[in-house]
Amino acid sequence: MKRLALALPLLLLAGCAATPNADKQAALTDSARQTAAGLLQTLGGELKAAMTAGGPAEAIGVCKEKAPKIAAEAAQKSGFSIKRASPKNRNPKAVPDAWEADALASLEKRLAAGEKPETLDMSVVVDTPEGKLFRYAKALPTQALCLNCHGDPDKLSPEVKAKLATEYPGDKAVGYSAGMIRGILSMKKAM
Numbered sequence: 675m676k677r678l679a680l681a682l683p684l685l686l687l688a689g690c691a692a693t694p695n696a697d698k699q700a701a702l703t704d705s706a707r708q709t710a711a712g713l714l715q716t717l718g719g720e721l722k723a724a725m726t727a728g729g730p731a732e733a734i735g736v737c738k739e740k741a742p743k744i745a746a747e748a749a750q751k752s753g754f755s756i757k758r759a760s761p762k763n764r765n766p767k768a769v770p771d772a773w774e775a776d777a778l779a780s781l782e783k784r785l786a787a788g789e790k791p792e793t794l795d796m797s798v799v800v801d802t803p804e805g806k807l808f809r810y811a812k813a814l815p816t817q818a819l820c821l822n823c824h825g826d827p828d829k830l831s832p833e834v835k836a837k838l839a840t841e842y843p844g845d846k847a848v849g850y851s852a853g854m855i856r857g858i859l860s861m862k863k864a865m
């Protein structure tokens with residue numbers, strides 16, 4: 675009984691303190707979703723255009739040079755820091771940090787539980803020595819188009835294979851099938 679009496683005011687306090695943060699988190703989540711949607715639309719458009727114009731081996735340049743530029747522009751406009759990450763990464767820099775690895779694991783659980791891959795995302799507010807940090811992860815689902823460069827290695831075109839072998843010798847980003855989560859778009863901003 676004594677313990678309960680002590681725990682209750684503490685709980686109430688925690689509840690009150692969480693409210694302004696929760697509002698801010700919801701607003702940041704909205705803004706992260708909008709930024710992600712814009713970025714992915716631009717990137718998808720560029721990718722499709724390059725695939726139609728020159729095939730997947732030519733379109734590798736879009737992923738290599740244009741994707742970081744598009745992300746940098748979106749970052750500058752929105753104030754989010756933005757990266758793509760995957761445990762089976764192609765770009766050696768796209769290694770997930772601890773939070774990103776956990777986020778991806780929980781998005782994969784939700785996918786397995788029946789959620790649609792297109793709308794899978796999550797956000798948190800974490801305490802850091804520098805203050806509160808908003809973090810957001812959006813699943814990047816593997817679509818049919820992606821399989822040209824991330825699918826079964828035996829089914830990749832010889833041109834794509836050759837180009838990947840020279841430009842990404844440590845490539846781990848093959849062997850995916852449609853509907854799997856290829857990686858995440860990871861965004862963060864100080865609160």
Ligand code: HEC
Binds near residue numbers: 765
């Ligand atoms: C034309 C080939 C090609 C296609 C098609 C393609 N990618 Fe990629 N993808 C790449 C290349 C090349 C990289 C490495 C880019 C870099 O240097 O950062 C990459 C990197 C990524 C990354 C960053 C993590 C990593 O592995 O380095 C993600 C996530 C990703 N692709 C998802 C997708 C998704 C989702 C699709 C389909 C919508 C897709 N890709 C279609 C070639 C492709």
